[in-house]
Amino acid sequence: MARKSLIQREKKRHKLQQKYYWIRQSLKKERNKAPSLKERWKIHGKLQSPPRNSVPIRLRRRCFLTGRPRANHRDFELSGHILREMVHACLLPGITRSSW
Known part of the structure; x- marks a missing residue:
């Protein structure tokens, strides 16, 4: 935060x-x-x-939820790790998750 x-x-x-x-x-x-x-x-x-x-x-673009200034995605206004958590929880429709 x-x-x-x-x-x-x-x-x-x-x-x-x-x-x-x-x-x-x-x-x-x-x-x-x-x-x-x-x-x-x-x-x-x-x-x-x-x-x-x-x-x-x-x-400076900041994460909508946490206010983190780095690793933000423009489309969602979320930082990378929050976006990944939401995708894995199926909270963002239309996004396919990948793990390798």
């Missing part, structure tokens, strides 16, 4: 990312349409003004 503070920090980043998403998108479109290099630099400065934690690259 991941520490609660790390999970809360990740939730806060997710909220910030959603809050500033449209602002970032509009600034990126402006920057791409800017005719001169000086205007592009000005828009680039505006693009850096929102908080750093609002950048989508700072988000």
Whole structure:
């Protein structure tokens, strides 16, 4: 189980990312349409003004149940060992289990 503070920090980043998403998108479109290099630099400065934690690259995928940050499957939002346990318990339909 991941520490609660790390999970809360990740939730806060997710909220910030959603809050500033449209602002970032509009600034990126402006920057791409800017005719001169000086205007592009000005828009680039505006693009850096929102908080750093609002950048989508700072988000980390975590397991839905345990909060584990590694070995996550995108389709299920579960970490590998939890996914395997659920498959062996037949809780996820349509997945074939394999053991070798």
